[in-house]
Amino acid sequence: MVALYMTSWGEAAGKTALCVGTGQYLQDKGKKVAYLKPLSVAPQSIGGIDEDSQFVKQALELEEPKGTLCLNLVPGQTLKARLAEDDFYHPLRQAYNQVAQDVDVVLVEGLGGLGQDLDMALASQQIVEILDAKVILVVRYSPPLPWAMIASTCERFGKHLLGIVINQVPKAGIESASRGMISLFGREGIEVLGVLPEERKLLTVSIAELAEHLEAAILCCAEASSELVENVMLGALCVDSGADYFERKAGKVVVTRGERPDIQLAALATSTKCLVLTGNVPPLPQVLYWAQDKGVPILLAKQDTLAVEEKIEQALVESRFRQPKKLNPLKEILGQYFDFATLYHGLGLAN
Numbered sequence: 001m002v003a004l005y006m007t008s009w010g011e012a013a014g015k016t017a018l019c020v021g022t023g024q025y026l027q028d029k030g031k032k033v034a035y036l037k038p039l040s041v042a043p044q045s046i047g048g049i050d051e052d053s054q055f056v057k058q059a060l061e062l063e064e065p066k067g068t069l070c071l072n073l074v075p076g077q078t079l080k081a082r083l084a085e086d087d088f089y090h091p092l093r094q095a096y097n098q099v100a101q102d103v104d105v106v107l108v109e110g111l112g113g114l115g116q117d118l119d120m121a122l123a124s125q126q127i128v129e130i131l132d133a134k135v136i137l138v139v140r141y142s143p144p145l146p147w148a149m150i151a152s153t154c155e156r157f158g159k160h161l162l163g164i165v166i167n168q169v170p171k172a173g174i175e176s177a178s179r180g181m182i183s184l185f186g187r188e189g190i191e192v193l194g195v196l197p198e199e200r201k202l203l204t205v206s207i208a209e210l211a212e213h214l215e216a217a218i219l220c221c222a223e224a225s226s227e228l229v230e231n232v233m234l235g236a237l238c239v240d241s242g243a244d245y246f247e248r249k250a251g252k253v254v255v256t257r258g259e260r261p262d263i264q265l266a267a268l269a270t271s272t273k274c275l276v277l278t279g280n281v282p283p284l285p286q287v288l289y290w291a292q293d294k295g296v297p298i299l300l301a302k303q304d305t306l307a308v309e310e311k312i313e314q315a316l317v318e319s320r321f322r323q324p325k326k327l328n329p330l331k332e333i334l335g336q337y338f339d340f341a342t343l344y345h346g347l348g349l350a351n
Contacts, residue, residue, distance in 0.1 A: 021330050136163060
């Protein structure tokens with residue numbers, strides 16, 4: 001049995017996704033896995049469990065009792081104080097021993113933001129020592145990468161480090177970025193386990209998440225609120241009311257002023273997943289009827305169009321992995337770009 005500690009250089013880097021993808025690979029290889037998250041600063045939870053932990057459990061079909069999935073759910077402002085408490089690490093060993101029984105690998109979703117917070121880095125180092133875990137550091141690509149600082153963080157883990165993963169690299173530059181990262185980190189003796197391309201299908205949010213993010217009312221077709229949107233288009237940029245403009249993108253949310261039924265109807269004539277009406281102006285009955293007929297939810301937002309567009313773009317950038325429809329695209333990406341053979345060998349699982 002071995003612990004695999006997934007941590008990240010910055011926030012929203014993809015460590016939850018990598019936990020799921022790695023877990024699925026190991027399960028496909030006939031290995032039994034468990035999952036543990038020492039601490040979460042997620043603002044929302046489900047029954048005392050952070051949502052990422054709940055999704056990992058569902059995706060991997062795990063049987064861990066909810067009390068061992070996430071040990072500490074704390075507000076961000078109390079994080080450092082919690083890390084400094086004497087009783088933070090003792091329950092970790094106890095919970096780890098509980099979930100580690102009769103399994104091959106325990107996936108430990110670790111702390112994030114190691115590049116921004118020394119306390120997080122030190123806490124991660126201590127957790128790894130306590131569990132004698134192997135470590136993968138996930139880095140979200142944002143050039144220029146401070147590769148020397150990242151390498152220094154890697155050095156903290158010493159013999160425990162398996163390697164790093166560079167995530168969300170624009171597809172157009174994936175080959176050059178891969179060569180560059182492998183060369184730079186290779187000089188420091190750091191294994192690059194994968195350089196993963198940015199995949200639009202993974203940068204999606206559900207309509208329900210958008211409604212929550214915008215504090216908007218869902219006027220119709222709430223049953224379709226689990227659908228994912230991956231593009232945003234502004235009706236204000238449409239020079240006429242024709243559908244040609246809206247045909248340019250699929251899987252989209254269209255944002256337009258509530259008093260523009262011509263634009264709303266044009267958007268509904270294309271593959272629109274959701275309409276967001278701004279300015280707190282409800283739609284005309286004709287628009288509402290057609291949206292209901294096509295099964296397209298309409299959200300009513302109080303803010304103006306540009307403010308709504310900005311919030312939606314932010315939601316897409318900060319999108320979380322916890323959507324079942326993202327599992328297959330993730331599996332395809334990891335299968336092509338992630339070095340599972342080196343991971344398997346590093347975990348001591350190779351025959």
